[in-house]
Amino acid sequence: MSDNLVVAFDVISFVAFSAALFLVLREDFAESQPYSGIIKLLFGLASFVYVFVAFSNILEHTGVTSALDAYEDYLELLFVPLVAYAVYSMHTARLYNSARRSAELMKAEHGLLTTIVDTSPTGIMLVTSAGGIAFANDMARSVLGIVTDEDSGALVMPEDLVCVSTQNPFDRPLSLERLAQGGSFAGSVCIVETGSRKVALSVSASPLGGEGSASASAGSVVSFVDVSEREQARQELLDAQSRYSLDLERTVDERTVELLELNRALEDANRAKREFLAMVSHELKTPLGAMQGFTGLLLNGDAGPVTAEQVKQLQMVRDSSKELLGFVERLLEFERVESGHTVVRSERVTLSTVTDQVVQLMVPLAQDRGVTLETDAPDDLIAETDAGLLGQIVRNLVSNAVKFTPRGGRVTVRSFAEGSIAGISVTDTGTGITASDLGRIFEPFAQLDPPSGEKPPGTGLGLAICRELASALGGSIEVSSVPGEGSVFTVRLPFDPAAV
Amino acid sequence: MLLLAYGSIVAAYVFTIVEGFWLPDVMNVLEHAAYACAGVLAFFTMLAYSRRAGRVSGE
Numbered sequence: 001m002s003d004n005l006v007v008a009f010d011v012i013s014f015v016a017f018s019a020a021l022f023l024v025l026r027e028d029f030a031e032s033q034p035y036s037g038i039i040k041l042l043f044g045l046a047s048f049v050y051v052f053v054a055f056s057n058i059l060e061h062t063g064v065t066s067a068l069d070a071y072e073d074y075l076e077l078l079f080v081p082l083v084a085y086a087v088y089s090m091h092t093a094r095l096y097n098s099a100r101r102s103a104e105l106m107k108a109e110h111g112l113l114t115t116i117v118d119t120s121p122t123g124i125m126l127v128t129s130a131g132g133i134a135f136a137n138d139m140a141r142s143v144l145g146i147v148t149d150e151d152s153g154a155l156v157m158p159e160d161l162v163c164v165s166t167q168n169p170f171d172r173p174l175s176l177e178r179l180a181q182g183g184s185f186a187g188s189v190c191i192v193e194t195g196s197r198k199v200a201l202s203v204s205a206s207p208l209g210g211e212g213s214a215s216a217s218a219g220s221v222v223s224f225v226d227v228s229e230r231e232q233a234r235q236e237l238l239d240a241q242s243r244y245s246l247d248l249e250r251t252v253d254e255r256t257v258e259l260l261e262l263n264r265a266l267e268d269a270n271r272a273k274r275e276f277l278a279m280v281s282h283e284l285k286t287p288l289g290a291m292q293g294f295t296g297l298l299l300n301g302d303a304g305p306v307t308a309e310q311v312k313q314l315q316m317v318r319d320s321s322k323e324l325l326g327f328v329e330r331l332l333e334f335e336r337v338e339s340g341h342t343v344v345r346s347e348r349v350t351l352s353t354v355t356d357q358v359v360q361l362m363v364p365l366a367q368d369r370g371v372t373l374e375t376d377a378p379d380d381l382i383a384e385t386d387a388g389l390l391g392q393i394v395r396n397l398v399s400n401a402v403k404f405t406p407r408g409g410r411v412t413v414r415s416f417a418e419g420s421i422a423g424i425s426v427t428d429t430g431t432g433i434t435a436s437d438l439g440r441i442f443e444p445f446a447q448l449d450p451p452s453g454e455k456p457p458g459t460g461l462g463l464a465i466c467r468e469l470a471s472a473l474g475g476s477i478e479v480s481s482v483p484g485e486g487s488v489f490t491v492r493l494p495f496d497p498a499a500v
Numbered sequence: 501m502l503l504l505a506y507g508s509i510v511a512a513y514v515f516t517i518v519e520g521f522w523l524p525d526v527m528n529v530l531e532h533a534a535y536a537c538a539g540v541l542a543f544f545t546m547l548a549y550s551r552r553a554g555r556v557s558g559e
Contacts, residue, residue, distance in 0.1 A: 012536040016540045023543070023549075
């Protein structure tokens, strides 16, 4: 029984190892190149060993022959080393192929990087610690004229190549001695001159092995970009700015001369105008005064009796001459104020006194026009100013307010002090002033239409004179108005409470 | 699997040695059984390798 079992196992063994041998012989062990042949041989022999052993056992246990039994043991001794060496060869092949693939990959990457570096528009150069050029890409060779020395085969730069930094004329960014020491800088612009060529380069360098390299003289990786166009554009811009500045200065000088000449001409014209006004006013004043005087005599009957019609006509002459005389006097006053001939006599002035005097003077006119005139002035408000000129200003303002306030309206004169400013304001409930007129009412001869629709009263010089007088007193005059509701004119003067 | 096949061979050696001391018939049967087992494992080892190699080359 056991013999049959043994034979059966031997047959199974024979068939299995034969099949394994067949598979070994069929397999090319491509993964284990270049050791595939020897691996195949070793595994084949190992398989054959136990094919033989199984066959020998079959022959022995079936009683055919035991002649092969003697060789079994010898062959079995070979099995272990055969398998061991085959496995070892497979492992060696695996290592070899891995190293080969790594080398191929590295070669491909090196090729790719070399292509990228060579074709880069940035010039790239490696400088060794000895000051030699280990590598230069196409751009670096082209721009710097680097060539291979025929004798030594080393890369060399032209001896006449000079690279001067634009920031520091003593700096040489492309100096091989400096780069050999592991220089580190970025964006240093220098002008390279070699032979007849001249280009501007932006040069950067860092030590080989990176920043903080332990070696004191490790060489450098240098890169540069041609910035000639940028530098040229920058220089052109600087030149244009310089030219523009010069042109601007020249233009300003020319315009200044023109303005000065124009100013002189205007001053001459203004002076001529004032002189003419003064002359004409003086020349008119004398005959007008005579007209008034003689018409007065005739009306008084000093020259004899006059008829009622003559009286009426003489009164018309007197009124017209009086009106014309008033106009001439206003002209003279305006000329005197504008030319700066106003004499300011500062004194301690109680503002309520000024307002009261003006109101008393204007009461008849206000009553005649049906306008209420009132004051609001504290008695203890004292300012250092010219009472006469201030009174003239207030008188003009109150007169205008009464003329431009309809019957039943109100005009209020108020004095006040606010910090370093004291003033008098005249408020009316008249027709008001439009925004477009506000800008011109202080101009000479500017006149607005009164509410009654009649001819504008006055000469149009009142507010112009007020402005000049306020300026002479060191103050200002301003207006605010709402059309249809009224206006507020305010004259402001410097005020020092401690001084008074 | 190759390791198992080798282990079966080693087991067969052991059975061969024990056969001389104890239960000779049983050990003899076990020895040959171990050889058969080794053969089968060796066959499947090579079969698996062939298939894996074929899959890799097919990729």
